[in-house]
Amino acid sequence: MTPPPEVVRPELDGPFPEHIAVVMDGNGRWAEERSKPRVFGHRAGVESVREVVTSCARMGVQSLTLYAFSVENWKRPEAEISQLMRLLKVFLVQERRVLMKNGVRLRGLGRLEDLPQAALKELRNTEELTKDNDGMLLRLALSYGSRTELAEAARQLALDVREGALDPERIDDETLRTYLYDPLTPDPDLLIRTAGEMRLSNFLLWQSSYSELYVTERCWPDFREPELMEAISAYATRRRKYGGLAETEREAVGEEGAGA
Ligand code: FPP
Numbered sequence: 068m069t070p071p072p073e074v075v076r077p078e079l080d081g082p083f084p085e086h087i088a089v090v091m092d093g094n095g096r097w098a099e100e101r102s103k104p105r106v107f108g109h110r111a112g113v114e115s116v117r118e119v120v121t122s123c124a125r126m127g128v129q130s131l132t133l134y135a136f137s138v139e140n141w142k143r144p145e146a147e148i149s150q151l152m153r154l155l156k157v158f159l160v161q162e163r164r165v166l167m168k169n170g171v172r173l174r175g176l177g178r179l180e181d182l183p184q185a186a187l188k189e190l191r192n193t194e195e196l197t198k199d200n201d202g203m204l205l206r207l208a209l210s211y212g213s214r215t216e217l218a219e220a221a222r223q224l225a226l227d228v229r230e231g232a233l234d235p236e237r238i239d240d241e242t243l244r245t246y247l248y249d250p251l252t253p254d255p256d257l258l259i260r261t262a263g264e265m266r267l268s269n270f271l272l273w274q275s276s277y278s279e280l281y282v283t284e285r286c287w288p289d290f291r292e293p294e295l296m297e298a299i300s301a302y303a304t305r306r307r308k309y310g311g312l313a314e315t316e317r318e319a320v321g322e323e324g325a326g327a
Contacts, residue, residue: 072169072202074127077296081303087123088132088255088278090270091115093262093286100286106150111288113158117165122292124169124203126299130252131205134270138178138212152186155209159189163196170202176248177211204252213272220246247273254278257302261287279305 076083091112098108116133123131136151166173175190182190190209224246227233233242244250255271258278265282267275281298283290306313312320
């Protein structure tokens with residue numbers, strides 16, 4: 068087992084996000100701005116993945132979830148899909164050293180069976196190699212779509228009801244959670260989207276119900292450690308209320324136990 072490197076938490080004026088999720092957008096635009104083919108942007112995007120993974124691991128982020136390939140991305144031209152799958156395969160082999168050095172545990176999230184055999188094999192090998200690392204959990208969302216995840220959960224839940232293994236009267240939101248791909252990882256605290264679009268694009272719709280959103284105009288290949296720090300500092304200024312009142316507001320109305 069590889070211990071994580073010494074964790075150096077940044078000094079912040081507020082809370083630190085234990086789970087960060089990222090919609091890595093803008094590789095194509097970044098390449099276009101440089102009159103290069105789209106794959107040039109995806110390759111540069113891999114460099115950002117490496118830098119962000121390493122920084123998060125060293126800062127002691129518990130979980131990082133990266134939206135690397137959506138179920139909708141299968142609609143892209145075949146050539147781009149194969150380039151992305153080749154990049155993924157190479158990444159999964161080449162990054163092993165960095166993942167091990169930083170104590171990172173890697174896990175795939177999504178309809179992994181849709182991946183080409185070669186990429187799936189390297190994913191499984193890297194998952195196996197890193198499974199005992201006790202640093203950050205890195206989840207790569209691959210062939211991932213939230214609606215698909217929820218539909219699959221509903222299907223399994225209905226089967227369990229039909230078989231008598233689940234009482235429909237007892238289903239609540241926590242029951243549904245147990246049918247999701249990875250029910251044990253806590254929800255993202257901070258959800259970052261690069262390249263300026265103001266949407267979730269079918270990413271962690273259930274899990275991001277109370278995530279703090281941070282959208283930057285920067286394209287993913289330009290999102291590196293300083294940009295990550297800006298996002299984390301912005302998170303530290305947010306007040307999370309989960310539909311209730313903030314601690315200071317509870318104190319103001321004199322609620323007993325406020326601040327507990
Ligand atoms: C969005 O850019 C990005 C993707 C569809 C995939 C993300 C892939 C990477 C960062 C590189 C590969 C990752 C790994 C983990 C090996 P876009 O093409 O939609 O950009 P655009 O909106 O500007 O066209």
